[in-house]
Structures are given as C-alpha cells and as structure tokens.
Amino acid sequence: MKQYNTIDRITAFSTERGCYNPALPYDGFNITYYTDDDPKHIATCRKMLSMVLNISDDHLILPRQVHGTEIVEVTEENLGSKFDGVDALMISMPRTCIGVSTADCVPILIYDTHVRAIAAAHAGWRGTTGRIGSKTVAAMQQRYGLNAADLKVIIGPSIGPEAFEVGDEVYEAFCQGGFDMNEIAFQRDGKWHIDLWQANAQDLQQAGIARENIEIAGICTYQHHQDFFSARRLGIKSGRIYSGIMII
Helix, strand or coil: CCCCCCCCCCEEEEECCCCCCCCCCCCCCCCCCCCCCCCHHHHHHHHHHHHHHHCCHHHHHHHHCCCCEEEECCCCCCCCCCCCCEEEEEECCCCCCCEEEECCEEEEEEEEECCCCCCEECHHHHHHHHHHHHHHHHHHHHCCCCHHHHHEEEEEEECCCCCCECCCCHHHHHHHHCCCCHHHHEEEEEEEEHHHHHHHHHHHHCCCCCCHHHECCCCEECCCCCCCCCHHCCCCCCCCCEEEEEEE
C-alpha cells in the first residue's frame, strides 16, 4: 500500500497490486465489487484493508462510478448506501474511509488542514473536463464552510502523459473546457498526448488551492502495471486501485 504524507489525524493511501503474475488482469489486491473478479477474493481484500485501517467493513466506502461529476456526502444516515452513479464523496465523520476505484483514471484525495472534512474524487478524462476536482472543492466549501486555501490535495497513481495518447475529440474536449493546452498537451508522431495530472492541478488551482498544496504522485499506472492496475495495459476487465482517505 502506498501511503501519503499528511497532517496528523488524516491517513491517505492507494492500494498496490502485490501480485504474483502481473500479466493476469485480476491478479492482485482488489476491493472493487463491480469488476468480474472472484467475489470471495474481493471480500477477502476488503476484510484485510478494514483490519489494516482498524475499521469495520461497513465503514470502508467505495462508490459505483460512472465518469460523471455527481458528488455525495457520506453521513451516518446513508452509510450503507451503494452510492451508484457517484464519482466523488466527502465526509466529516472520523473512522470512516472514503475512496475511489481507478485503473488509469486519476484519484484525487482532498483534506482540510483543520481536519473539518475530506473528499475523494474519480477523474477520468470526462471527469477532468467536467472539472470534478473544483466541483468537489465547491461542494466542500458550501457544506462545511471551509476555505480553499486550507485544503491540500493528493493526485494518486494514474496514467501519465507519455502513455495517455488520445484522439482529436478528446483533445478538443479539453480545449473547449478552457484548459491551458500549452501546459497539458503535446504531440508525438502525429498523436495528441494529455497530461491528466497537470489538467487536474490546473482545475484545482483555479478553485483556490495553492500549487504547493497539490501533491502529484507521478506514478504512471500504464508503465507500472506490475504494481498498479492499468486498464489500458491489462484490458477493461481487470482489477482496480483503491485510493482512500480517512479522518482518524
């Protein structure tokens, strides 16, 4: 498990595969229940992670993501929900881990330095152009009354710019989304490449978060598929990374 440096009372991490055969798409640690992995294996992995975090299984939260921008607050009342169609979660309760499932898409973990609230967002290219990062910040501000200047962000393992080759339609989506294309795009052999890390950092900065408060892990899942699941490398029918954050 890759753990991130945070303030006291916050734990944040991304799960690693820890597998024996990296060529097998489901070989490794996977808690994402809506994959075609063996349900018994998924349940075992959930139990292991819950034990490491010292929480009960029902306090380990993973939404069923749809590449949208729906944001939901996790509360005592909806703790047992499946959170279908949700791509970002926020919470102010301690001892409840929220997170997102990725295998090339960008996991964004956000926390307030005064420990008032945390959030986790899933940003594929559609979520990025939909500005799910800044929308999550705005939702946190509205719900918890916090200041964006007090927020810190972790951009976890995901596909890097060298590997993320896209078609013209994706490039145009970023152009129309108002991103600084000189910073996030380049061409190689006539093909466009997009830097999702910098695109999300741009969006978060525009939301008021200082650049020095945005940590980019810089780990490309495509290049490091032996350690982190990559759908482009292994196929869409593969395991998923879980990037989680929790108030202790």
